[in-house]
Each structure stands twice: as C-alpha cells, then as structure tokens.
Amino acid sequence: MKPLLLLDVDGVLNPTGRPTPDFRRYRCTVDGTAYTVHLNQRHGVRLLELALAAGAELVWATTWEHHANDWIAPRLGLPSLPVIAMGPDDRAVSRHGEMFKTRRVADYVGDRPFVWFDDQVYQEDENYLRARQGLGEFLLIHVPGEAGLTSRHLDVAREWLTLTGLSQGRSWEK
Template sequence: MTTSARPLVLLDVDGVLNPFHRPSSRFDRHECVVDGCMYQVLLDERHGAELRALAEDTGAELVWATTWEENANTEIGPRLGLPRLPVIKVTAGAGVADGPLFKTGPVAEYVRGRPFVWFDDELTSADWEYLTGHPDVGEFLLVEVDPRSGLSGCDIDRARDWLAAPRA
C-alpha cells in the first residue's frame, strides 16, 4: 500500500452537488440530457471554485464517484467550472440492506492506499466498516452530505482540515 501519491477527493453528484431541493437562490436549475433522457439538476457554481481551491490548497486530486460517471464530465463539471476529472466506474444498482453502498467496492479498488475524502449523501457505518477492513484502503474521511442542502462550507472545511493534517 502506498501513501506517497496525492490524496483524493471523491465527488458524488446527486444529493451532494445537486441537492434534492433548492436550498437557496445560489442554486441554478440546469437541464441535462443523458442517454436521451432529460434531467433537471440544481447546481451552485461556487462549488466548482471551492472544490478547485480545496484540491489546490491540499495537493489533492478531484475524482468523480457518481452514477453519472463520464456524464459528470460533460454535464456537471463544465457548469461548475471544473476541469475534466478521472471517473471511478461504479455500477448503479440496489445495495444490500444494511450493507455498504454499491459504490464502496469500486471506491476501495480505485484508491489503492491513497488517502481520500469521500463526499456522498448515502454513506453509513457499513461503508466505513467495509473500507476499514479492505486491504488496499489507507486513511480516509467519509463526509456524509445532507442531501436536502447539498455540499456545505462546513463539509469542505472538514475535508480541508483532514487533508491538511499530517499523515501516518
């Protein structure tokens, strides 16, 4: 397991960058077409600048960890002013009741010992247990974002503090 590589910041879209309800007028409504289907998303363009600053200030690499997969690079990132980001291939599907999120296995395989922060709205103790017990997972911070309001300044500050802390 290597921890010499840059830390990662893993980004979900729905519930994190696209909250379930419009929490404030800062969020603009956008229409996205994915595989011929129209979706409406609520995005706050300031999130892009905040995430870029988080990555630059901490030396972290931003990565999509969302069922939007590559569509996040074409439909979400440009609206937030984010560059093209690496994508963790996750398989959309139902998780096991009381088990880890369906994305947790692919995340564990992707990180390969690199420290990471994961912003998601569906994380539970089962995800923490799975990641803690996985041999290729090093240090991590799970940030459970409130899907009603989406990513907050407090969530970003928590990630910044954790990424800035010395690593073992």
C-alpha cells in the same frame, strides 16, 4: 502520493431539497433521459481551492460517471476529472450493508488517502472500508442530500487533510 477528493453529484452538488437562490437550474439529457439539476458555481471554485491547497486530485464518484464531465463539470467551472466506474447497482453483493459504490471506490483508490463527499455514506460503508486490506487513510463526509455540499463539509475535509499531514502536497507515510 496525492490524496483524492471524491465527489458525488446527486445530493452533494445537486441537492435533492429546494435549492437556495445561489443555485442555477439546468436541464440535461443523458442517454435519452431528461434531468433537471440545480448547481451552485461557487462549489466548483471552492473544490478547486481545496484541491490546490491540499495538493489533491478531484475524482468523480457518481453514477453519472463520464456524464459528469459533460454536464456537471463545465457548469461548475471544473476541468474534466477522472471517473470511478460504477457499473450496475449490485446491492445484493453487500457484505457489511455498504452501498454498491463503496466497493468500486475501494478498488479505485487502492492505498491512496482520500476524502469522499457523498449523501449515502454511512457507518456500514466505513466498516467495509476499515475491514478492507491495503486501503490508505480516508475520511467519509456524509452530505445531507436536502441541502447538499456546504462550506462546513469543505472545512472538515481541509482540517482532516491538514491534521493528517496530507495537505500542502506533503507525502503521507503509513
């Protein structure tokens, strides 16, 4: 059972703060709306390295949904990735104060182990996932949106995958 590496775009791969010089600015249009994104191509290389080392599958967990494959993946050197459908933002349905994406993630991952990189995952999201029956092991990595994904976040994921026996393509037992 391959672990999953779940990726958000805004705040993780596209920082909300002032980007450092290793980020490149892109303009894209999604459903008639123009966006400016700042992306660091090194992120694509590092994520692919992590996925390969861990025997993991990269998956989009973003409100960009399939647009991430059109606009983000090619600019980072990533292949087209599976997408978790997010649908509308229905915050009113929250049970533990979790964000709306958390329920979609739980439905998608099932009992597969996963690491989730997002700038909006907090204790409430972890509480919801821990209370959810049938989920596998997981690690939520809160990425501060101002700076976005760093080597430290990737190292934490790699270490967790190694310590839990999920890296190197080893099978995982509950």
